Amino acid sequence: MCGIVGVVGQVPVNQTLYDALLLLQHRGQDAAGIVTQQDGKFFMHKAKGMVRDVFRTRNMRALPGTSGLGQVRYPTAGNADSEQEAQPFYTNAPFGVVLVHNGNLTNAQALRQELLAGDPRHINTDSDSEVLLGVLAHELAQATRGGELGPEQAFAAVAAVHRRLRGSYAVVAHIAGRGMLVFRDPFGIRPLGFGRGAGGAVMAASESVALEGTGHVFERDLAPGEALFVTLDGTVHARQCAERPSLSPCIFEFVYLARPDSVLDGISVYQARLNLGQTLAKRVISTVPPSEIDTVIPIPESSRPSANELARMLGKPYREGFVKNRYVGRTFIMPGQAVRKRSVRQKLGVIASEFAGRNVLLVDDSIVRGTTSQEIVQMAREAGARKVYLASAAPPVRHPNVYGIDMPTREELVAHGRSVEEVRQIIGADALIYQDVQAMKQAVASVNPRVTRFDASCFDGVYVTGDISEGDLVRLNAERPRVSAVSDGAD
Ligand SMILES: O=P(O)(O)OC[C@H]1O[C@H](OP(=O)(O)OP(=O)(O)O)[C@H](O)[C@@H]1O
Numbered sequence: 001m002c003g004i005v006g007v008v009g010q011v012p013v014n015q016t017l018y019d020a021l022l023l024l025q026h027r028g029q030d031a032a033g034i035v036t037q038q039d040g041k042f043f044m045h046k047a048k049g050m051v052r053d054v055f056r057t058r059n060m061r062a063l064p065g066t067s068g069l070g071q072v073r074y075p076t077a078g079n080a081d082s083e084q085e086a087q088p089f090y091t092n093a094p095f096g097v098v099l100v101h102n103g104n105l106t107n108a109q110a111l112r113q114e115l116l117a118g119d120p121r122h123i124n125t126d127s128d129s130e131v132l133l134g135v136l137a138h139e140l141a142q143a144t145r146g147g148e149l150g151p152e153q154a155f156a157a158v159a160a161v162h163r164r165l166r167g168s169y170a171v172v173a174h175i176a177g178r179g180m181l182v183f184r185d186p187f188g189i190r191p192l193g194f195g196r197g198a199g200g201a202v203m204a205a206s207e208s209v210a211l212e213g214t215g216h217v218f219e220r221d222l223a224p225g226e227a228l229f230v231t232l233d234g235t236v237h238a239r240q241c242a243e244r245p246s247l248s249p250c251i252f253e254f255v256y257l258a259r260p261d262s263v264l265d266g267i268s269v270y271q272a273r274l275n276l277g278q279t280l281a282k283r284v285i286s287t288v289p290p291s292e293i294d295t296v297i298p299i300p301e302s303s304r305p306s307a308n309e310l311a312r313m314l315g316k317p318y319r320e321g322f323v324k325n326r327y328v329g330r331t332f333i334m335p336g337q338a339v340r341k342r343s344v345r346q347k348l349g350v351i352a353s354e355f356a357g358r359n360v361l362l363v364d365d366s367i368v369r370g371t372t373s374q375e376i377v378q379m380a381r382e383a384g385a386r387k388v389y390l391a392s393a394a395p396p397v398r399h400p401n402v403y404g405i406d407m408p409t410r411e412e413l414v415a416h417g418r419s420v421e422e423v424r425q426i427i428g429a430d431a432l433i434y435q436d437v438q439a440m441k442q443a444v445a446s447v448n449p450r451v452t453r454f455d456a457s458c459f460d461g462v463y464v465t466g467d468i469s470e471g472d473l474v475r476l477n478a479e480r481p482r483v484s485a486v487s488d489g490a491d
């Protein structure tokens with residue numbers, strides 16, 4: 001998952017794009033980039049780092065224009081260290097196209113070969129998003145055949161793109177002097193919505209919080225497979241471009257990725273997390289007698305709503321036992337295991353008095369590699385806890401994710417090939433309680449019953465695109481982001 005945003009406005013948009021990227025920072029901490037457009041010319045600045053570090057005043061001044069787009073990157077393919085792979089990507093033909101992508105293509109290598117052989121088109125990086133740009137540019141050229149580009153041609157190109165791409169993709173592109181093209185894959189795996197602001201500005205973004213936090217009124221999510229073409233005067237054209245769209249959003253967005261103040265596909269992320277806490281309470285009660293639990297303590301940040309609701313259901317005090325250093329980012333989306341492990345200790349401080357002599361139930365939203373849980377359980381014990389129970393608002397993560405979350409090898413997943421008891425021993429807790437897969441799906445779906453299917457592949461091994469073989473999992477693992485020994489040291 002990355003965060004993407006695009007705007008067509010009537011006044012300069014550099015600050016709006018910057019503000020939107022800050023609101024999406026939790027979706028990607030590795031690199032950030034913005035392109036603006038003025039008089040048919042693109043102006044780009046992108047680099048590795050967080051939004052605040054990437055854009056200095058001089059960079060912002062060099063981003064003029066009333067339309068543009070931006071991205072915060074969390075690499076899922078290619079090279080995590082490469083400045084070149086920061087987004088947006090640009091190609092000069094046809095017309096001049098810039099693009100930002102959230103998701104992961106599962107047939108990027110085959111498409112790369114097609115582009116090199118058939119078009120031929122040069123791809124300068126290992127990023128799947130640059131391949132996506134190549135395919136889009138090719139299809140735009142096919143749809144216009146030397147003529148002008150309007151909504152019809154843009155939609156024809158997206159329809160052709162849908163026929164060629166596999167995997168997940170939420171995309172915002174600008175076509176120089178013509179307009180903004182926004183589209184979502186036929187399963188709607190990654191989120192994407194749009195809204196309007198002052199003076200008829202149109203913004204599309206990964207999460208509703210980016211729209212609302214920049215003074216836009218959220219209008220709606222894009223349907224799976226749908227495309228919008230927004231002309232530079234702010235007129236929005238919409239079209240379903242997929243043959244068999246079927247909404248199956250990634251359930252991990254609701255568990256961990258998205259901000260709780262966002263609403264995605266009509267589902268309040270906060271309400272979904274409260275519901276997960278409720279259903280988890282039932283599992284806890286059947287595993288640990290409530291009389292054995294003194295307090296419920298969240299593992300900040302993402303587990304808070306679930307922990308709060310779980311405590312209410314158990315009738316136990318909800319207490320803060322860990323304090324998050326707000327200057328350390330999210331650990332799960334950091335590249336490399338050594339840095340993730342170090343960061344848990346840097347990120348979370350212990351309030352020892354909350355643990356001394358108590359039986360505590362720690363709650364996390366998910367346990368993936370087990371890095372956080374192992375450290376946290378140890379910290380609770382060091383602070384004097386008598387018993388340390390751990391509950392996870394999500395079920396065991398047992399399968400690789402191929403749609404934009406960087407956890408593709410099974411070997412990395414603490415729950416893969418292990419029983420809950422074996423995981424409990426590794427983590428060192430006195431009891432370990434996981435959510436059940438069906439209960440998780442029901443808890444999230446009950447917020448918006450119109451969403452009946454989710455991509456929950458990392459929990460149940462069912463890949464919604466229906467085309468992922470064992471061989472694909474091996475190949476996709478080889479394509480995952482590489483982290484240099486300098487920036488990590490353990491992987
Ligand atoms: O089992 P692991 O591999 O450690 O991954 C799971 C942990 O990582 C995430 O926290 P993170 O620090 O990324 O972000 P948060 O502050 O939003 O909870 C998640 O909330 C879990 O705590």
Ligand SMILES: NC(=O)CC[C@H](N)C(=O)O
Nearest residue numbers: 001002075076077102103
């Ligand atoms: N997390 C994402 O959406 C990643 C986008 C793209 N696959 C990249 O690696 O840059």
Ligand SMILES: [Mg+2]
Nearest residue numbers: 299300301302
């Ligand atoms: Mg966490």
